[in-house]
Amino acid sequence: MTPIPRPALLLGLAGLIPFLWGALTVVLPGLAEWGTEVLGPRFVGPYVQLFYGAIILAFMSGVLWGFAAQGSGWQGYALSVLPALWAFFMTGGGADRAAAALIVGFLGLLALDRHYWKRGLAPQWWMRLRVLLTLVVVNALAVDLIF
Template sequence: MRAIGPRIPGLALILGAAGLIPFLWGVLVVQTGAMVPPGMADPRIAVLAYALMIYCFMAGCLWGFAAKGEWSAGYAISIAPILLFIALVVLGMPINFALMIGFVLLLPLDYIFARSGLAPGWWMKLRIGLTAVVIACLIALVRT
């Protein structure tokens, strides 16, 4: 059976999957208490800091797509995720929930850029899978 859509480049898939390691490690540490580095106060903080960096990176990708197409509206769309995150946190939402909402809402924005031809054809296939794992990990960190 042939895969649907363009094939995800091997290195993009490997690096994307490797980017999940800190999330998975965080869930393992929080759920089991194993593999906690000496002196680490709360592994949730490390995972949330990493999640915020990844979130900003993903939003930054949108800026790159907008620049590729010299699309003025795309620039505005690309900063929306960061503005949303800031607004949610300023309004008192816990960072983990703001990140969950943010990662979910990044997907339709990714789709807009993919549909316009500014993101690679394989982009959504990679993003949906990675986002599903990230959201599951963020939920697992909240539920403990």
């Protein structure tokens, strides 16, 4: 098995910070108050998670586009834009609805990751990284729905 390259792993883990921070500020009101004072209200609770989550889905569409560019044809390109379109159209309507939509979006993204990986368009280590990151993201977003 090819190991996950250190830069990809470290940057992927660092990309979890806004999701984890948002979940912590949902669960710990004192931390949310501190974060609101220091960072502003957009950077605590579900607000940071939802805004960042939509950005990450759009970013991942670009990653999938790169996989499609290796020769998967129209289908590969069309599938690659789905996460960005999902984020654009489905994340309105309040925090709970947006969090649920992002959870579905990230699970759908994982299925697309697997699609490209199975076709040899993503690196061998790709799914190990994506499963790890997706598990954390989905659980962090689920905090919004539980609390």
